Amino acid sequence: xxxxxxxxxxxxxVVEVSPSGEIDVENAYEIREAVGTQxxxxxxxxxxxxxxxxxxxxxxGISALVAAFQLAQVSEVKLIVTRPSRFAHRQLWxxxxxxxxxxxxxxxxxDKAQPAVSGT
Numbered sequence: 001x002x003x004x005x006x007x008x009x010x011x012x013x014v015v016e017v018s019p020s021g022e023i024d025v026e027n028a029y030e031i032r033e034a035v036g037t038q039x040x041x042x043x044x045x046x047x048x049x050x051x052x053x054x055x056x057x058x059x060x061g062i063s064a065l066v067a068a069f070q071l072a073q074v075s076e077v078k079l080i081v082t083r084p085s086r087f088a089h090r091q092l093w094x095x096x097x098x099x100x101x102x103x104x105x106x107x108x109x110x111d112k113a114q115p116a117v118s119g120t
Contacts, residue, residue: 003027005034013045016082020053023061031061035068039075047072052083052107057091069100083107 003021010016017034031049038047049065051057057065065081072079080102084092089106092098 003030005030007034007038009044010048013043014048015044015046016048016050018050018053022056023054023064024056024058025060028058028060028064031064032067032071035071035079039071039077042075044077046078046080048080048082049101050082051088052085054085054088057088062091062095062097065101066097080104 003019003023006018006020008016008018015038017031017038019031019034023031035047035049038044047068049068069079081088081092081104082102084104084106086106086108089098089104092101092104098104
């Protein structure tokens with residue numbers, strides 16, 4: 001499977017980078033490039049990497065995420081991961097990087113609202 005990357009503006013100061021597919025040794029550089037392009041454009045304070053459609057990520061892909069984080073940090077832009085797929089979440093957890101990327105919950109987990117408790 002190939003990698004495609006979509007970018008969109010969420011608010012005046014937030015941009016979302018949404019990769020879909022597999023992030024591996026052959027295409028991981030595309031993540032750094034996508035973040036670098038957004039940083040060069042400027043005008044925002046946060047980049048959200050929405051990983052809900054990432055089906056696979058290897059160690060080179062994880063390294064690319066860290067490199068993107070470092071690029072953003074140098075530009076004084078916060079980079080976080082949002083809505084990681086269960087696979088991406090597991091890889092970030094195993095590598096000890098969840099905290100670096102804002103401790104995101106796996107996609108679908110945050111959407112499971114607790115039942116409301118009624119009564120006074």
